[in-house]
Amino acid sequence: MKKPKKVFVEGPISPDFISRSIAQHSTKTGIGAHQIFLGQVRADILDGHQVKAIEYSAYETMAENIFHDIREATFAQFDLSCMHIYHSLGEVKAGEICLFVFVSSKHREACYKAIHELVEAIKAKVPIFGKEIFEDGAHIWKVNT
Amino acid sequence: MKVTVLLFAQLAELFPSSTLEIEVTSLQEIIENLESKNPDFIGQQYSVAINEEIVQNEIALKDGDIVALLPPFAGG
Numbered sequence: 001m002k003k004p005k006k007v008f009v010e011g012p013i014s015p016d017f018i019s020r021s022i023a024q025h026s027t028k029t030g031i032g033a034h035q036i037f038l039g040q041v042r043a044d045i046l047d048g049h050q051v052k053a054i055e056y057s058a059y060e061t062m063a064e065n066i067f068h069d070i071r072e073a074t075f076a077q078f079d080l081s082c083m084h085i086y087h088s089l090g091e092v093k094a095g096e097i098c099l100f101v102f103v104s105s106k107h108r109e110a111c112y113k114a115i116h117e118l119v120e121a122i123k124a125k126v127p128i129f130g131k132e133i134f135e136d137g138a139h140i141w142k143v144n145t
Numbered sequence: 146m147k148v149t150v151l152l153f154a155q156l157a158e159l160f161p162s163s164t165l166e167i168e169v170t171s172l173q174e175i176i177e178n179l180e181s182k183n184p185d186f187i188g189q190q191y192s193v194a195i196n197e198e199i200v201q202n203e204i205a206l207k208d209g210d211i212v213a214l215l216p217p218f219a220g221g
Contacts, residue, residue, distance in 0.1 A: 128221075
């Protein structure tokens with residue numbers, strides 16, 4: 001088995017990191033389509049309290065293995081040239097990016113479908129937990145819907 | 146047999162430590178042990194992973210197993 005690619009990054013994913021990631025593909029001229037999904041922390045209001053940040057934690061070793069399985073299954077299903085997945089750990093403030101999924105292919109159709117499958121699989125299968133922290137310091141635990 | 150129990154997120158908040166080494170014979174016994182340590186554990190939602198594989202039903206534990214109790218996922 002190949003060594004799983006590192007997915008987790010500490011803190012938010014910066015727009016600069018995302019732009020550099022796009023730039024790195026300019027030499028791969030067989031690619032005709034990129035598709036990107038960005039997850040952003042929402043300032044939800046729950047019971048009158050506004051979320052200021054989400055603190056992410058994970059069962060990291062299991063999560064990295066599941067990310068690897070999801071990658072392999074998606075490569076097997078769609079004709080993709082490359083795929084990158086990054087997810088935050090630790091605190092990510094409202095308005096900042098916590099998930100960056102990037103797929104590339106020769107043609108657009110594979111990208112559209114793959115990105116949808118990937119994001120849904122990540123949300124459903126990966127043991128990541130989110131503590132929603134309110135302005136007043138209280139917190140609740142987020143549940144994916 | 147001795148197993149390691151890993152608790153995450155809201156489940157970890159219920160106990161002094163998120164890692165427990167306990168002598169048990171079954172998954173059910175782990176649950177009962179945690180419920181007796183803190184009754185707030187009763188009724189919590191979680192899935193169970195044994196050695197990083199999600200299990201749906203009660204399965205036989207082995208000495209040294211790592212049993213993780215995983216609250217609802219919130220990635221993305």
